[in-house]
Amino acid sequence: MKSIGYTPDCGTCNYLILSLSKIDQFGEAMEVLKGMGRAGCVPDCDSYGGLIAELSEARKVDAAAEVVREMVCKEGVRLREETVAKVVGAMRGNREAGRAAEMVEMLEGEGVGVGFGVYEGVLEGCLEEKRFVLAGKVAAAMCGRGFIRARQRVVEGLVGVGEVEHAAVARRRFAEMSS
Known part of the structure; x- marks a missing residue:
């Protein structure tokens, strides 16, 4: 493009990233994303978000998680909540609730606000995979954020795997928040 004197703007690059992602050309889309700085425009949350959303739709969670990490930790760009969701x-969907919990924890650690719906998705994934201890930890993190529909399943699951002490703590926390 430079050879013909054309300098693309962010919108053009974002369109190119999204178009390449839609036809499963994720490697090329990453190259466009990485080359945006050389083209004179700075990648924004739409640049990363479009690629992350398409990677997620294709269930390429390793690549999506890596782009999230690069976007937040290296570039300091903030994700939209729907992209995290x-x-x-x-x-x-890939039955990787543990990785989802790790990603949410990483985002919170970097100062990215993660919405209640995202936490609820992680919690439901933990319960589906019968990872009740992790579900208890996620539920504890959710306590200050609002109503937890799956609270009884968390407590019963903890009791079922012999974590009676954790179940009692979880039940007490749920009672304190009046959910």
């Missing part, structure tokens, strides 16, 4: 949904 798509990655968590793909991880849940």
Whole structure:
């Protein structure tokens, strides 16, 4: 493009990234994303978000998680909540609730606000996979955020795997928040 004197703007690059992603050319889309700085425009949350959403839809969660990590940790760009929800949904679909919980924890650690719906998706994934201890930890993190529909399943699951002490703590926390 430079050879003909054309300098693309962010919108053009984002369109190119999304178009390449839609036809499963994720490697090429990553190259466009990485080359945006050389083209004179800075990648934004739409640049990363479009690629992450398409990777999630294709259930390529390893690549999606890596792009999320690069976007947040290296570039300092903030994700939209719906993008995080798509990655968590793909991880849940692949039965990788543990990775989803790790990603949410990483995002929180980096100061990215993660919505209640995302936490709920991680919690449901943990319960589906019968990872009740992890579900208890996720539920504990959710306590200050609102109503937890799956609270009884969390407590019963913890009791079922012999974590009676954790179940009692979880039940007490749920009672304190009046959910």
